[in-house]
Amino acid sequence: MVKRILAGVILAFILTGGAVAGPFEEADAAYQRGDYATALQLWRPLAEQGNAGAQFALGKMYVHGHGVPQDDAEALKWYRLAAEQGNADAQSNLGAMYVLGRGVSEDYAEALKWYRLAAEQGYADAQDALGKAYDDGEGVPQDYAEAVKWYRLAAERGQPDAQFNLGVMYAMGQGVPQDDAEAVKWWRLAAQNATGFIDHGAAAQNALGQMYADGDVGPRDYVEAVKWYRLAAEQGNAAAQFNLGVMYLMGQGVPQDYVEAHKCFNLAASRFSASDAENRDKAVKARDSLASQMTPEQLAEAQKLAREWRPTPQLSQPSTSATSVTYGAAEIQAVPVAPVPQSSSDRPTNTAQQPAPSASVPTEWCAKMMALLSNPWGDAYLKQALIEKMRNRGCMN
Numbered sequence: 001m002v003k004r005i006l007a008g009v010i011l012a013f014i015l016t017g018g019a020v021a022g023p024f025e026e027a028d029a030a031y032q033r034g035d036y037a038t039a040l041q042l043w044r045p046l047a048e049q050g051n052a053g054a055q056f057a058l059g060k061m062y063v064h065g066h067g068v069p070q071d072d073a074e075a076l077k078w079y080r081l082a083a084e085q086g087n088a089d090a091q092s093n094l095g096a097m098y099v100l101g102r103g104v105s106e107d108y109a110e111a112l113k114w115y116r117l118a119a120e121q122g123y124a125d126a127q128d129a130l131g132k133a134y135d136d137g138e139g140v141p142q143d144y145a146e147a148v149k150w151y152r153l154a155a156e157r158g159q160p161d162a163q164f165n166l167g168v169m170y171a172m173g174q175g176v177p178q179d180d181a182e183a184v185k186w187w188r189l190a191a192q193n194a195t196g197f198i199d200h201g202a203a204a205q206n207a208l209g210q211m212y213a214d215g216d217v218g219p220r221d222y223v224e225a226v227k228w229y230r231l232a233a234e235q236g237n238a239a240a241q242f243n244l245g246v247m248y249l250m251g252q253g254v255p256q257d258y259v260e261a262h263k264c265f266n267l268a269a270s271r272f273s274a275s276d277a278e279n280r281d282k283a284v285k286a287r288d289s290l291a292s293q294m295t296p297e298q299l300a301e302a303q304k305l306a307r308e309w310r311p312t313p314q315l316s317q318p319s320t321s322a323t324s325v326t327y328g329a330a331e332i333q334a335v336p337v338a339p340v341p342q343s344s345s346d347r348p349t350n351t352a353q354q355p356a357p358s359a360s361v362p363t364e365w366c367a368k369m370m371a372l373l374s375n376p377w378g379d380a381y382l383k384q385a386l387i388e389k390m391r392n393r394g395c396m397n
Contacts, residue, residue, distance in 0.1 A: 024054060031057070036067025047078060055082035056090040063093075063102075072103030083114060091118035092126040108139035119150065127154035128162040135165070135174075144175030155186060163190035164204050180216040184208060191231065205232035206240040213243075213252075222253030233264065236311040238276075241268040242283050249290065258294050262287055262302035267309060 027042035040061060046054035059078035062071045076097050082090035095114035098107045112133055118126035131150035134143045148169050154162030167186035170179045190204035209228035212221045226247050232240030245264030248257045265287035272280035291299055 024051070027054070027057065031061075031066070036061065040067045047081075050081075050085075052082040052085040052087040052090065055079075055085075056087050056093075059090060059093065072097070074103075076103035083117070086117075086121070088118040088121045088123040088126070091115070091121075092123055092129070095126065095129065108133075112139045119153075122153075122157070124154040124157040124159035124162065127151075127157075128159055128165065131162060131165060135169075144169065146175075148175035155189070158189075158193050160190040160193040160204070163187070163193065167204065167207070180211060184211050184216075187211075191228070202232040202235045202237035202240065205229070205235075206237055206243065209240065209243060213247075222247065224253075226253035233267075234312040236271055238268045238271040238279070238283075241265075241271065242279075242286070245283075245286065249286075258290060259298050259302045259305070262290050262294065262299065263305040263309070265290065266302065266306040270306075 023042045024046060027039045027046075030036075030042065031039035039057070043054045043057045043061075047058045055078045059075045059082065060066075061068055062075035062078065064070070068074075076094070079090045079094045079097065083094045091114045095111040095118070097103055098111035098114070100106070112130070115126045115129045115133070119130050127150045131147045131154065133139050134147035134150065136142065140146075148166065151162045151166040151169065155166045163186045167183040167190065169175050170186065171183035172178070176182070187204040187208050191202075191208060205228045209225045209232065212228065213225035214220070226244065229240045229244040229247065233244045241264045245261045245268065247253050248261035248264060250256070254260075265283050269280055269283035269287055272283060294302070
């Protein structure tokens with residue numbers, strides 16, 4: 001988990017800096033259309049002449065095996081040459097290589113050195129990575145205030161992961177006073193800034209839905225909760241699909257509709273991974289229990305809607321930071337989704353079977369954190385860090 005937490009800013013795709021008119025731009029265009037041979041032919045001479053942007057580009061090609069045999073050591077060589085010239089993309093990616101031990105032995109101190117250099121240039125992904133390092137105390141003493149500082153810098157530049165992480169810090173009251181309204185503010189921004197199927201966009205939307213449904217930012221607002229659940233569910237977020245199904249089942253924020261509820265439970269059951277067997281089983285049980293209360297016509301319509309459903313990417317303004325991908329991502333070990341409620345008095349929570357918190361930890365705090373964990377976080381490593389913090393505070397065994 002630690003290895004992956006620090007590598008949340010890995011191997012950016014977007015080429016920035018160092019571009020020269022002519023060959024560099026032609027190489028970039030060739031790369032974007034998948035003509036890697038031409039890109040390599042144009043970039044290599046520039047890289048050998050010391051062009052930092054071309055050096056970064058070659059590093060990227062070797063990392064991905066685009067037009068060349070995949071070779072981490074060669075990627076590391078070109079990233080280092082570009083990083084030593086101050087290329088922030090390369091500095092950030094070089095840090096990631098040290099975290100993951102790709103082409104070099106794992107070295108968190110060296111990773112943080114390069115992340116910090118990129119972060120100090122305003123590179124938002126590296127700022128987020130530094131925030132995670134301070135959040136978890138890896139390579140540096142744990143310091144929530146410093147984590148918040150770096151998360152905020154990245155968040156203010158529109159980096160959705162950092163906006164999401166900053167929202168978690170406000171929800172947990174770590175490094176900042178606990179403030180649900182601020183948490184919602186940053187999760188809302190993360191949800192709006194995420195493009196396509198970026199995981200934190202859907203996770204933030206689902207978290208927002210839960211905050212509104214639980215009344216954490218004022219009176220319960222089921223209509224607003226449904227709005228955010230739906231946005232996440234339409235992107236394929238399994239927990240949001242389950243939560244939306246509960247809202248249709250209970251008639252909260254929407255007219256009661258067994259057909260829509262069954263469709264949502266069915267989709268959730270199909271989208272939880274094999275490693276999320278407990279979550280999937282709960283969705284299956286909810287779907288099958290509801291099916292026993294439906295007419296054959298309703299059931300046929302619900303199944304038809306589920307078969308025809310396709311995920312819808314969220315369209316929004318892109319983040320100001322470079323796109324990145326994560327290597328070696330661990331599978332998300334999701335916390336069980338709550339079962340379908342038997343009454344309309346309240347929506348489900350995940351606190352029922354958890355051990356009682358220690359006397360020094362407010363029960364409400366633990367309950368709120370358990371609610372946060374009901375979301376299948378796009379970032380499995382952030383989720384694991386949250387679990388460890390809850391264990392440290394006596395909320396979990």
